[in-house]
Amino acid sequence: MEKPFKRDIYFSFFMFTADLRPNDEAYTRILIRHLQALAEMGYTGFDLHIATGPAGVDHRTEVDDYVRLKRAFDHAGFRDARFTTNVGTTRTFDPTSPYEEQRRQALAYLKSRVDITSVLGGEDTIMSGPFLYPYGVFPLTDSGDQIWSDALQDWLKPRYAAASSPFKELAEYAREKKVKLAIEPVKNWETPGTTMVSDALDFLDTHDIPMCGVTIDTAQVVMESQGPAIFKDNIARAVRKSQLNYIHISAPDRGAVTDSWIPWDIMLGEIEPVYTGPYLVEVFNAIPPFDSSMRMTRRRFWRPGEDEAETGRDSAYDVARSGLKTLEDKLAAFGRSPSR
Template structure:
């Protein structure tokens, strides 16, 4: 069976700017080029807006973007979304009104995922706000045991929100795949097991996990724990998405991804799409991830640099590498 492989638009942008018709034409050119390469679908980041922006207007803007994609001949393209919560829209907040606002925000992201992808996946760090590290009253960081203890009431506060969100997502045929992200980027959940522990309180309601190779290599405890986590996620039918990303978040080919360890566990039991995820050295990633490597220049957006790899070169090589590794695992 030929496996579906998607391309992350973190190669090009973290904001689709759906109301910008000129930028929409650039997005369409990228989508067509990547489709011609052989990608089966795309993962699009849904940027957060100020709290004053009406969520319905946001959804409407993505309806217009999808119509533009369809009009350009991309009506058969498949889309998943990447979503993160924020300091404002925090489902783990101790304040009920703030949790309700977070629920409204996350429902709008489910709507956008449905608009773009139909029966699709909403993935990302949308449990605890990405990159919002807690501080004591004296401004000191909270770490280790104290941080994990601090998170416990946060998880408890978020459960009712995620129960409602899961029920809503099910009506839209959208799978919710929480992605654990490494600890130097954001507080927990940082590991697959932490996401599964949170979801165990859902009593079978929709909700799953995204496994990202970069997060697994840099944050998890080792191959045996990874094996148990994959088995646990599969047994609970919670393995919803798999991201193939290099530890340095750059090019996937010739990277430190432990292909046999990861795919050897996942490929026999996973039937969803794989995502080739490369974070290009563009805002906000260049500063938030403190990138020292050069940008992969983007055709149609950056000045051509013939002696250096373009974003298309890196995307093509990533697709070819993943196909080769999947074939190798399948053959073995």
């Protein structure tokens, strides 16, 4: 008899931090308390952002730091928990650079992030994020003006072409490590490219990189896409080449998922029949650097064990718990069972 399908639902640590500080034992204990609380709610996995180290850092040393962090997680009872990662490229580590040496540096950086993802998540895990074009780096003309619209697209085309060779090598490296790559498009006021799922799929198709895939984030799609017809086409395009690698469930304001403006029927109606991977509940809390980089005006969800408790206001755990319940209810409406 065939076993019933079980859906894994993960939670993003963007609620708590953008830097795991793997060498900070005191902070590791805080992270473990968050893991324990989320696991008790019913989450089966966790998405962790891998911060960029200081200039000149030895990537091998960074990997070793995360080996120690994973040992601490294992010792705390999370040996079998699933971990995925969120990774971004930077002005320094830019695989789209016109300079070969900089592209080589970016490739070494991204390979180290694949290594860290493998360390944390084991086999068949996922490295997601805006790791094609550097996040938040807007191009300028010689006179210092920002480049937009047709001029921006013309400017990006050779940058993406330059990235094709390092990305092919990265994709092969990730395949050997059994890590799925998932480029995440991000809305246009955060970064100039890629901003739409179509952009990421076009890059992979144009430069023949089938072993890399995409992340579809509900918030990004609502704020930066052409509409339901293109969304449906993008899902079909990604599925045809086994490139639909991760789904992020995130509210358009990046806050609580419950009672948000996510068009559940449209999105899950296309995704659920064809996707068997994990869903990630992703909430960006109003903490550095998100409060400034994402121009957050809403108050912070207070983090148990880190912030002073605030009576009458939702904690990070309240938001996580209600987000899980909301997603489970929505999935149940499509006939799929959650993981618990």
